[in-house]
Amino acid sequence: MKEIVIVGGGLAGLSLGIALLHRGVPVVLKEAGSYPRHRVCGEFMNGVTIQTLKNLQIAHLFDDAMEHSSAHWWVGDRCVLKAKLPRPAIGMSRWEMDEKLRKEFQLRGGQLMVKSREICRPREGLVWAAGRELKRESRLLGVKAHFEGVKINGSLEMHLGRGCYIGLTPVTKDLSRVNVCGLFTQYSHSKGENPLIRAVREGGLTQLAQRLEGGEIDRLSLVGVRGVGLGAQKIKDDLCVIGDSERIIPPFTGNGMSMAFEAAESALASLYRYAQGHESWDQTRKEISQRLDRRFQTRMSLAMKLHQLLINPYGLKVFSVAAASGVLPFNWLHRRLS
Numbered sequence: 356m357k358e359i360v361i362v363g364g365g366l367a368g369l370s371l372g373i374a375l376l377h378r379g380v381p382v383v384l385k386e387a388g389s390y391p392r393h394r395v396c397g398e399f400m401n402g403v404t405i406q407t408l409k410n411l412q413i414a415h416l417f418d419d420a421m422e423h424s425s426a427h428w429w430v431g432d433r434c435v436l437k438a439k440l441p442r443p444a445i446g447m448s449r450w451e452m453d454e455k456l457r458k459e460f461q462l463r464g465g466q467l468m469v470k471s472r473e474i475c476r477p478r479e480g481l482v483w484a485a486g487r488e489l490k491r492e493s494r495l496l497g498v499k500a501h502f503e504g505v506k507i508n509g510s511l512e513m514h515l516g517r518g519c520y521i522g523l524t525p526v527t528k529d530l531s532r533v534n535v536c537g538l539f540t541q542y543s544h545s546k547g548e549n550p551l552i553r554a555v556r557e558g559g560l561t562q563l564a565q566r567l568e569g570g571e572i573d574r575l576s577l578v579g580v581r582g583v584g585l586g587a588q589k590i591k592d593d594l595c596v597i598g599d600s601e602r603i604i605p606p607f608t609g610n611g612m613s614m615a616f617e618a619a620e621s622a623l624a625s626l627y628r629y630a631q632g633h634e635s636w637d638q639t640r641k642e643i644s645q646r647l648d649r650r651f652q653t654r655m656s657l658a659m660k661l662h663q664l665l666i667n668p669y670g671l672k673v674f675s676v677a678a679a680s681g682v683l684p685f686n687w688l689h690r691r692l693s
């Protein structure tokens with residue numbers, strides 16, 4: 356069997372590594388950071404099926420995960436939609452999820468090199484799963500933190516403000532700990548105040564900011580990422596790419612983690628044939644890229660249009676009226692976006 360080298364030990368890289376190891380393929384994984392760690396993420400996984408998790412040999416890692424079945428959408432200080440999710444979402448903190456995957460990868464005999472930042476150089480047998488790249492031209496900032504003492508309604512609260520959206524979801528079954536994660540287009544850089552609460556207030560979400568002030572933030576969980584570039588990513592010729600490095604779906608869908616797992620699933624069969632010597636690297640890479648296009652193109656294009664609507668003041672008004680009057684096709688959108 357030929358060896359596969361994966362760069363990036365996030366969800367796409369680790370799950371692909373585990374699935375390849377299960378088929379007897381030797382895998383080396385190079386990760387720039389270390390584990391466990393907090394990640395900027397809403398920690399609400401929408402869309403992934405049990406079959407995908409089983410195909411990747413990781414379904415058992417989610418046995419004790421939370422199941423989220425409802426979502427409340429707010430525009431400003433007004434709740435405009437209470438929806439039951441057609442298919443439950445999975446809830447787990449990234450601290451826990453990435454660590455579980457890391458352990459499973461090593462348990463199966465994978466070679467993990469942490470604090471190993473690679474330079475992107477395409478070569479045979481190398482899969483790039485290094486997540487999003489900094490896009491200097493992008494104004495999008497993602498911030499997340501865990502809070503205690505913040506009461507939550509339902510399993511997901513999605514708050515839409517001026518040029519921003521923020522998701523709240525419980526990360527413990529007793530609901531005592533809540534993840535708060537937002538994507539912002541406008542923010543200031545003043546020192547002192549908690550940057551997440553400040554950005555929430557600057558987005559016009561006064562009530563939410565007050566609720567967060569009433570809770571206690573876990574300072575260590577406060578992480579941010581700037582220059583988030585959504586949509587298809589620029590990919591070097593001859594590079595085999597999966598996950599956020601390939602394309603990034605707008606976070607309001609809660610579908611990015613599912614897409615990372617789905618991308619690993621889509622890449623698996625071709626990489627296995629390559630490792631067995633039945634397929635050339637060039638053919639493998641092209642097959643993977645075509646499969647990802649077929650699987651994600653429609654979902655991505657709808658999500659990008661809706662994202663533009665949600666961060667635009669007029670679009671937000673249209674959304675708000677449609678949601679409050681019951682004409683928003685929520686179930687249809689949910690199915691198409693996951």
Ligand SMILES: Cc1cc2nc3c(=O)[nH]c(=O)nc-3n(C[C@H](O)[C@H](O)[C@H](O)COP(=O)(O)OP(=O)(O)OC[C@H]3O[C@@H](n4cnc5c(N)ncnc54)[C@H](O)[C@@H]3O)c2cc1C
Nearest residue numbers: 363365366367387397398473485486497598599609611612
């Ligand atoms: C604000 C925000 C909120 C989100 N909320 C949700 C949500 O609620 N639900 C959801 O499903 N998705 C959400 N997402 C998206 C989700 O987090 C990602 O889609 C998912 O983590 C992608 O997985 P990945 O494995 O491709 O990348 P990552 O999980 O980012 O992993 C990439 C890994 O590669 C490593 N790396 C980077 N460069 C190198 C290098 N040069 N060499 C070696 N290693 C490297 C990184 O350290 C990292 O560990 C959100 C994203 C944002 C920005």
